[in-house]
Amino acid sequence: GAGVSQSPSNKVTEKGKDVELRCDPISGHTALYWYRQRLGQGLEFLIYFQGNSAPDKSGLPSDRFSAERTGESVSTLTIQRTQQEDSAVYLCASSLGQGATNEKLFFGSGTQLSVL
Amino acid sequence: KQEVTQIPAALSVPEGENLVLNCSFTDSAIYNLQWFRQDPGKGLTSLLLIQSSQREQTSGRLNASLDKSSGRSTLYIAASQPGDSATYLCAGPVSGGYNKLIFGAGTRLAVHP
Numbered sequence: 001g002a003g004v005s006q007s008p009s010n011k012v013t014e015k016g017k018d019v020e021l022r023c024d025p026i027s028g029h030t031a032l033y034w035y036r037q038r039l040g041q042g043l044e045f046l047i048y049f050q051g052n053s054a055p056d057k058s059g060l061p062s063d064r065f066s067a068e069r070t071g072e073s074v075s076t077l078t079i080q081r082t083q084q085e086d087s088a089v090y091l092c093a094s095s096l097g098q099g100a101t102n103e104k105l106f107f108g109s110g111t112q113l114s115v116l
Numbered sequence: 117k118q119e120v121t122q123i124p125a126a127l128s129v130p131e132g133e134n135l136v137l138n139c140s141f142t143d144s145a146i147y148n149l150q151w152f153r154q155d156p157g158k159g160l161t162s163l164l165l166i167q168s169s170q171r172e173q174t175s176g177r178l179n180a181s182l183d184k185s186s187g188r189s190t191l192y193i194a195a196s197q198p199g200d201s202a203t204y205l206c207a208g209p210v211s212g213g214y215n216k217l218i219f220g221a222g223t224r225l226a227v228h229p
Contacts, residue, residue: 110159
């Protein structure tokens with residue numbers, strides 16, 4: 001596609017429910033990243049996928065968070081038993097695959113998650 | 117632990133002014149850095165990437181420099197326009213991290229006609 005696509009753009013859920021967020025990266029981009037942005041704060045790294053390598057999950061805040069990626073395509077971020085502190089914008093980014101620090105990242109518009 | 121500070125947190129200026137946005141890292145061993153722009157309700161757009169072999173990058177009215185010895189970067193915006201209004205974020209590698217970026221909280225810029 002022309003850019004990174006994320007869905008849904010907005011999600012309101014009740015505390016304790018599970019949510020699934022989707023990211024479609026730019027075609028041909030082997031690297032995919034998930035970040036979280038709380039109101040008024042910078043972005044917080046969650047997880048990184050590179051091709052068929054094992055993902056870097058070091059940023060996931062708890063075992064309620066998990067993510068998957070099928071090959072070099074779609075990724076889903078799942079949050080189980082949501083808590084109010086999970087409310088944030090969840091941003092997905094992709095890049096060609098040389099590493100986040102050496103190449104431009106292309107971001108989606110994000111999913112605004114609100115946990116009531 | 118690497119931390120990023122952006123100064124000022126917010127800036128409001130009349131159109132036409134030249135602006136300087138600052139970014140600093142607690143761990144000064146920064147070998148590359150990116151500046152992003154974020155518009156309300158949208159994702160981030162990469163503006164400039166200063167790679168390990170570079171000291172600065174220019175794109176149109178934007179110029180970013182990186183002092184690797186001090187871990188400080190400056191984004192210079194010349195002849196600011198209302199369309200420049202957005203939040204500007206800098207990001208650099210986590211200490212020892214190759215694929216993780218640590219972001220500042222951003223500078224919210226408003227340029228008035």
